[in-house]
Amino acid sequence: MSSSSKKQKIADEKRLFQEKWENLYFVTQVGEKLSCMICLQCISVPKEYNVRRHYETLHREQYAKLSGKLREEKVHHLKASFTKQRNFFACINTASEDSVKASFVVSEMIAKASRPFTEGQFVKECMLKACEIICPEKKKLFEGISLSANTVASRITESATNVQQQLIAAAKDFVAYSMALDESTGVTDTAYCAIFIRGVDENLNIVEELLDLLPMKGTTTGRDVFQELEACIERCGLPWDKLVSVATDGAPAMCSEKVGIVGLMVEKRNQLSLAGPFAAIHCILHQEALCGKSLQMKDVMDVVVKTVNFICARGLNHRQFVSFLADLETEYGELLYHTEVRWLSRGKVLQRFF
Structure with a gap:
């Protein structure tokens, strides 16, 4: 048997x-x-x-x-001790689970705030100081929260992996999805390609998330980016026939009909004999940037920039202006500089100036 x-x-x-x-x-x-x-x-x-x-x-x-009354008393004593010990270990397990959960929550907040991983130890010290004042009897629980730099890094990695797994699981139910691509170079001269996905399921639930951030090694031609994109799609188990559109920044490496990502995607669909709808669109943000460059508003910007520079370039003028705004009890107490490199700053400067 x-x-x-x-x-x-x-x-x-x-x-x-x-x-x-x-x-x-x-x-x-x-x-x-x-x-x-x-x-x-x-x-x-x-x-x-x-x-x-x-x-x-x-x-x-x-x-x-042992017999009679003595045996009954011994059984009662052992049973009470046994129950107390089991409850003690149950409390330890619960406290341990709560400590791990708190560690994940704090690590997530550190990641969202783009703070260094070493901030976790500082946060823990703050919690311990506050605990000594508010609830000193629970200091041991706070000491059990692990927030070292390595732990915070590990928690963030595990959370990111879990989020990606949830996204991949949700993507399996998409009836259609689109992608947005943006390739740029970081401060360390490393090129990255950010891939955003937006999908909808049969219940019209829309999911829009960052699918992956791919580091590019060597050249960053359209074929290089397409190979990384193709590997990402295959890795996530996304069907090509449900990809209905792709948004790019309009660069030649993205939009070229022969060597650009759009052209290579069309070629890939032809190889798979896919006849469904597919559209390549221009990123809206980059359209706004192009419009901002074309619409110079020189007459307006010259006056605004000259005024801002007059106030902010000299310390005395700046201090007097800040005092003047404080006397008027205005909502804003400062002016913003305009930087040509950051095209979004133009709108912010004009709004604040107004």
Whole structure:
């Protein structure tokens, strides 16, 4: 007979714990199993033969002399001690789970605020100082929260992996999805390609997230970016036939009909014999940037920039202007500079100036 058949047979017997076993053999029921109140050993099968054999083998010589009232008092004492110990370990497990959860929450906040991983230790010190004042009896719980730099980095990595897994799982239900691509170079001269995905399922639930951030090694031609994009799509299990559009920044490496990403995607769809709708669109943000460059508003910007520079370039003028705004109790107490490199600053400067 197989082990599975034996387990099934034991479960089918539906053996019940008998209260008399507490006084006879010093055992108590814990869930579906029995546990010895003396040595805390688990007795998996609630059968009197097994219980008696355990007692006679390990504890009979020490406890056989107890009888009557003395035996009942000993059973009551052991049972109370056993229950207290189980509750203690349950509290430890609960506190441990809460500490890990708190560590994940704080790590997520550090990541969202773009703070260094070493900030976790500083946050923990702040919590301990506050705990000493508000609830000193719970200081041990706060000390159990691990927020070292390595732990914070590990928590953020695990959270990011979990979010990506959820996104991939949700993407399997998409009836259609689109992508937005943006390739740029970071401060360390490393080129990255950010891939955003937007999909909709049959219940019209829309999901829009950052799918992946791909580091580019060597050249960043359209074919290089397309190969990374193709690998990402295959890795995430996204079907090509449900990709309906792609948004790019309009650069030649993106939009070229032969060597650009759009052209290579069309070629890929032709190879797969896909006849569904597919559109390549221009990123709206980059359209606004182009419009901002074309619409110079020189007459307006010259006056605004000259005024801002007159106020902010000299310390005395700046201090007098800030004092003037403070006397008027205005909502804003400062002016913003306009930077040609950051095209969004033009609108912000004009709004603040107004």
